[in-house]
Each structure stands twice: as structure tokens, then as C-alpha cells.
Amino acid sequence: MDPDVRNKAWEELRSRVEGCQRCGLCRTRTKTVFGQGSVDTPLVFVGEGPGADEDASGVAFVGRAGQLLTKILSAGGIDRESVFICNVVKCRPPNNRTPTQEEMLMCGDFLEAQLLLLRPRIVVCLGNTPLKWLLKTTEGITALRGRWFDWRGIQLFPMFHPSYLLRNDSRVKGSPKDLTWQDVQQLKARLDELQKGE
Ligand code: URA
Ligand code: URA
Numbered sequence: 001m002d003p004d005v006r007n008k009a010w011e012e013l014r015s016r017v018e019g020c021q022r023c024g025l026c027r028t029r030t031k032t033v034f035g036q037g038s039v040d041t042p043l044v045f046v047g048e049g050p051g052a053d054e055d056a057s058g059v060a061f062v063g064r065a066g067q068l069l070t071k072i073l074s075a076g077g078i079d080r081e082s083v084f085i086c087n088v089v090k091c092r093p094p095n096n097r098t099p100t101q102e103e104m105l106m107c108g109d110f111l112e113a114q115l116l117l118l119r120p121r122i123v124v125c126l127g128n129t130p131l132k133w134l135l136k137t138t139e140g141i142t143a144l145r146g147r148w149f150d151w152r153g154i155q156l157f158p159m160f161h162p163s164y165l166l167r168n169d170s171r172v173k174g175s176p177k178d179l180t181w182q183d184v185q186q187l188k189a190r191l192d193e194l195q196k197g198e
Contacts, residue, residue: 006117010039013113017090022106025091025099031058035086035114042121043083043191045069046111047161048129049099055092060085061162068162069126076184078191084118086111088130104133115154121194123154124187127161146183148190155190159183 017034020026033050036059045061053063061069070080089099089107099107111133115123125131128141134151137144141158149156160176160183168176 001117001119009113010117013110013117017110020090020107020110023091023103025089025093025103025107028094029091030055032090033058033060033087033092034090035060035084037080037084038082039084039118041082041084041118042194043078043124043187044115044118044120044122045083045085045124045126046130046134047085047087047126049087049089049096050092051096052092054087060087064166065162068165072162072165072180072184075181076188078184078188084114084120086114088133098129104129108133116152120154122187122191123151123156125156125158127164131158146179146186157183157187157190159187 014034017032020032029050033054047061047065050060051063051065053066054060060066069085073080073083088111089103090110091107093099093103111130123134125134125141131137131141131144134156135144135149141160145158145160147158149158160180165177165180171177
């Protein structure tokens with residue numbers, strides 16, 4: 001895609017998100033959270049929705065879960081600044097509840113437009129919400145994490161959500177943290193392989 005056309009579409013999308021009133025979450029949000037990071041990236045991470053820190057700052061994954069995400073990435077040799085990070089819904093669900101089906105239906109095409117404009121090689125789904133939204137699967141993250149899927153020609157890789165890891169702190173073999181360590185290594189290896197071929 002012509003870079004000027006893409007940039008224009010991207011900025012239009014950003015302003016549509018900022019002004020969005022499609023669902024009730026607009027009444028309780030402080031800021032919309034469009035997502036941030038590199039737009040020339042082979043790798044995009046998708047979470048569920050903003051929490052309190054993200055709602056206040058307008059930036060995705062900056063609270064405790066976000067700090068853990070940064071650590072997981074850097075342990076795997078991935079610089080957070082070099083990827084794009086966003087969520088399925090762009091406004092905070094009250095009390096951090098899971099977004100409803102209706103909220104995801106209203107908001108989900110923003111994410112789809114983001115992915116189609118960014119066209120990364122890999123999209124990582126963090127936890128059940130983005131996985132179920134993008135893959136339209138009823139199988140959960142525990143069954144599907146660490147495996148490769150396709151979303152419209154983009155490789156899709158599910159990993160546990162960092163909030164889940166905060167609640168499950170064990171590092172013993174086979175624990176969610178241990179599996180996530182394996183997943184981030186697998187992710188980095190695939191990324192390196194794809195970039196070698198370019
Ligand atoms: N959890 C998410 O899913 N997204 C954020 O941006 C922060 C916490
Ligand atoms: N449930 C989720 O939504 N995410 C996880 O990572 C684990 C359980």
C-alpha cells in the first residue's frame with residue numbers, strides 16, 4: 001500500500017476511535033486507547049481492553065500487566081518499542097470486566113482495520129478475548145496457546161495474558177509462566193526466520 005494512503009487511513013482511524021460513541025463504554029471512559037508502538041512492524045500484540053492505568057493515560061499495557069509484558073518481551077529478545085500493542089476494545093470496561101459480545105461487535109472492526117493497515121507477519125493474541133474474537137473459536141487459550149493459526153494471511157499466535165501470569169506466579173515446569181517462556185522463544189525464532197527470508 002502507498003505509504004501516504006496508509007498514513008492517511010491510519011490517522012482517520014485514530015480520530016474515529018477518539019470520537020467513538022458506538023457503545024456504552026464511551027460514557028465511562030476517560031481516554032480511548034488506540035494502541036501504540038511501531039507501525040512498520042512485523043509483530044502486533046492484542047490484549048483485551050484498557051484497564052484503569054490505560055484509561056487514565058490513553059496508552060495500552062502500561063499498568064502491572066503491561067510491565068510484565070515488557071519483561072516477557074525483553075526476556076525473549078523483543079524490544080517493546082519495535083512492536084505495535086493494542087486491544088480488542090478501545091475503551092475500559094467498568095471494573096475490568098470482559099467486554100460483552102455487543103461491545104466487541106461495535107469495536108472489533110477498529111482492530112481489524114488496524115491489522116489490515118499494519119499488515120504484520122505475526123499477530124499475538126494475549127488471552128482468551130482476542131483469541132476468540134479473531135479466530136471465532138470456542139476453544140480456549142490453554143488448549144491453543146503456543147500453536148500457529150491463520151488470520152487473513154497473517155500468522156496468529158496465542159499466548160497467555162500477562163494478568164493471568166500475575167495471578168499464577170509459579171515457575172515450575174508446565175506452569176503458565178514456564179509455558180509463556182517457551183512461547184516467547186518460539187515467537188522470536190519464527191520472527192527471525194521470517195525476517196531472514198525478506
Ligand atoms: N490488559 C489488557 O488486556 N490491555 C491493556 O491495555 C492493559 C491490560
Ligand atoms: N484466561 C484468559 O482470558 N487469559 C489467559 O491467559 C488465561 C485464562
